[in-house]
Amino acid sequence: MSEDLRYPVGKFNRPATALTADERRELVNQIAATPARMREAVAGLNESQLDTPYRDGGWTVRQVVHHVPDSHMNAYTRVKLALTEEQPTIKPYDEAAWAKLNDVRDTPIETSLVLLETLHSRWDTILRAMTDADFERTLVHPDMGVMTLDAVIAMYAWHGRHHVGHITSLRARSGWWRFARWRTATSTRSWPPSMKRSATTPSASR
Numbered sequence: 001m002s003e004d005l006r007y008p009v010g011k012f013n014r015p016a017t018a019l020t021a022d023e024r025r026e027l028v029n030q031i032a033a034t035p036a037r038m039r040e041a042v043a044g045l046n047e048s049q050l051d052t053p054y055r056d057g058g059w060t061v062r063q064v065v066h067h068v069p070d071s072h073m074n075a076y077t078r079v080k081l082a083l084t085e086e087q088p089t090i091k092p093y094d095e096a097a098w099a100k101l102n103d104v105r106d107t108p109i110e111t112s113l114v115l116l117e118t119l120h121s122r123w124d125t126i127l128r129a130m131t132d133a134d135f136e137r138t139l140v141h142p143d144m145g146v147m148t149l150d151a152v153i154a155m156y157a158w159h160g161r162h163h164v165g166h167i168t169s170l171r172a173r174s175g176w177w178r179f180a181r182w183r184t185a186t187s188t189r190s191w192p193p194s195m196k197r198s199a200t201t202p203s204a205s206r
């Protein structure tokens with residue numbers, strides 16, 4: 001009854017202690033999977049569907065697609081700052097205002113899907129080379145306080161699933177899956193197409 005459409009995968013739980021190697025690997029895998037999950041989530045949507053808010057008063061699908069690389073470019077920069085400086089203070093940004101800038105309205109979503117893929121490719125190279133000591137490095141977020149890179153990667157693994165969930169939950173509620181392009185090409189397969197790749201998909205991301 002009281003399902004909160006803002007949090008389709010639940011709220012972010014910040015880890016209280018250092019993560020294990022397995023937990024770090026799982027989170028890095030979730031971050032790596034985000035661009036493909038986002039591409040699947042919007043497959044086949046038409047322009048008016050892209051301009052539909054994922055909930056009343058929420059961002060449109062288009063705004064969500066452009067927001068994720070905006071956010072993750074900041075995240076990538078924050079990780080690099082924390083790896084190269086001693087506990088840097090990072091700069092928050094006004095995500096609601098960014099989502100209203102003209103590029104979000106005027107840029108094809110494909111541009112942001114490719115941006116997310118290429119950005120995550122660079123980011124993944126960094127994350128997979130990080131040592132235990134690197135994950136314990138810290139930054140200062142003016143609103144969230146001192147954060148380890150463990151907490152940062154946990155937050156952005158969640159963040160990708162969170163926004164993909166906005167789109168997939170809207171599609172489920174709206175019955176839009178049956179119009180997806182992939183389905184006309186692969187009509188004998190069941191939804192979701194990611195099932196095919198489930199062997200490499202962290203279970204928590206679905």
Ligand code: NI
Nearest residue numbers: 067071159163
């Ligand atoms: Ni966000």
